[in-house]
Amino acid sequence: MRNLRQSGIYIAFVAIVALFAVLTDGVLLSPGNLTNIVLQYSYILVLAIGMVILIIAGHIDLSVGSIVALTGAVSAVLVIQNGQPWAVGALAAVAVGVAVGAWHGFWVAYVGMPAFIVTLAGMLLFRGLTLQVLDNVSLSPFPPEYQKVASGFLNGLIGGQGYDAFTLLIAALAVGGYAVGVFRTRLARIRYEQPVESFPLFVARVLLVAAVVMYFAWQLAHARGLPIVLIILAVLVIAYGLVTKDTVFGRQVYAIGGNLSAAMLSGVKVRKVNFWIFVNMGFLAGVAGVIYSSRSNGAQPGAGNMFELDAIAAAFIGGAAVAGGVGTVVGAMVGGLIMAVMSNGMQLLGVEQSTQSVIKGLVLLLAVAFDIYNKRRAGATR
Template sequence: MKEKSVGTFLKKYTMIIVLVIVALFFTWQTQGRLIYPQNINNLISQNAYVFILATGMLLCILTGGNIDLSVGSVVCFVGAVGATLMVKKGMNMILCIIIMLAVGLAIGIWQGFWIAYRRIPPFIVTLAGMLMFRGLSNIVLQGYTVAPMPQNYLNLFNSYIIDFFHGENFNITSLVVGIVAAVIFVLLQFRQRMQRVKKGYEVGSITNDIIKCALISLVMIVLMWRLGMYKGIPNILLWILVIVIIYGYVTSKTTIGRHFYAVGGNEKAAKLSGINTNRVYFIAYANMGLLAAVAAMVTIARLNSANPTAGDSYEMDAIGSCFIGGASAYGGSGTIPGVIVGATLMGVINLGMSIMGIDANWQKVVKGLVLLGAVIFDVESKKNSR
């Protein structure tokens, strides 16, 4: 029984264990430079778009292993529109943000219509979108880079939360937030466990839950401690947390969230049970367009510009993060926390290899092998379970 419990624990948290091992490996190989406060900050800011896009990509993958190949081009196009309006036209920042979100949502609705209601394969629709919106980006930008972005816009994404405790060489607020977040996480986990016990549901080993809570709480506190040694909590982390919390709740606690899993598990059965499968597909791709717009806002703020090559290969990073994080290649399986783990793993690999000075081409080889390994693991696991 104990062996079974350990096996279940290892299988459930495989990617977290891999993430820890990879992080320790690169920390060793870089003589600790990977976990310098500034590098941890860079890990968050440089991979913010991955966390955002991967969250939306998960919903597409849940519907049956479908993907959206156009998100990188959509990020570039929406960023080009926003930067042109703000920098060249001098338009109000808030109005520009609303227009960017509207453009992203309109693109998602356009692609969602063909996929959901005309049943054109997602691969074809989004491949066409990848070509179209990359071309439109160049038309809007006329082949040039638009820069710099207004300072008040940059402050939304590139600044840091002020230290309410006024620490001299350390951001005390960052550490306090980490401790409070860890306490809240532990309380929520054990509240959820108690509710499951009360309702008579099966629960895992209490030892496993204690270990999980202790490790995750430790990571939270250490992360905030390291950020406090640099400039504190970056604003972009709050944007990521808001998106992750919202979509984590939607996928795990709402009816529409359960519909995504049902459609991916067996679309015909879902349709027979009364689920509007067309609407599920439509929502997945409309939402992907909206989150691509958010990623565009983040990207042009980080680069302080919009250029014709922005968003290149973003779709690959988002798709890879989902599959590495445990999303099934067949659909119907995957979680937001898993996607975050996958995105973090990709970010650690990128940052670690960059610090080590490994050639960018070899970095792509390693990322490709990691992605292939994750999908092979998923496929073989399902074969063994059958």
């Protein structure tokens, strides 16, 4: 059932892209618009990485939007107001995010308060601190070096006539790495007699992912090349994919979300793991804060509004379970891309913002309903 759902996510993504490509007469898939999607939604995808890890462990963070605003504000005050180097502002923003994550982790892991309550309080607390840091006014602009974090490109490194060959090379390497990785995972599951999808379905999934990635890279190569923010996102996805799948810490996160009592009896240091996943969420919120402030070329008191809901939606649409114990970083990325394509497509069609919110809310509701349906069906067959 899980394999069916994961494959269904990829199929749904391709179907949604195809639908909006037809409705927008191909504008959705134009090189310029695909580049815009990457730049516009990258910070949501960064947040979704941390959010899916929290959800796997049975937690949630409602404050990430406020943390994005606060970290961007700290960076703006240092760089714009005080004239510090742009790197100092970026590092300070990430450090503030880590500190906020540690604050949340302390209350959840060591005091025992529910993450929902702690982060709800954090949403209000850190939004108020943002207003104080900015003195309730916007700050801009950042220096060009800072702006390049979210709007810079790598191109022309190895040539290409009318296109950027470096972008295509990186995409080809990524596809090859993905194919090798999923094939090794499949062999390992077979070796330990775990269920796997049929081989034709497996091949179809790999080819589908390869086709989507290479088409996307081809379009980027004919635009402005490889966005720097996409490189940052790719590094994070690869790193966290390895951490969640191939490390003891990652397995402990799944164990806590799957069966807390069994995890404790197995010797998992639940408090320590819970603390560090909130620190990690703060770190990624700090990174997202730098990207967003770079993208908007400034810091605003209302920055990050509703970002937490987009990140949560990405995780659930990407296959995370409400009860915890299930979810993947790649799934969260696909879920986030589904939301991004829907938002961008509806904007191109001129759909009102209120209608966009209704549609995205219904998509999230259906994703969670599908998860509940799967659980009930699995329980009935036992």
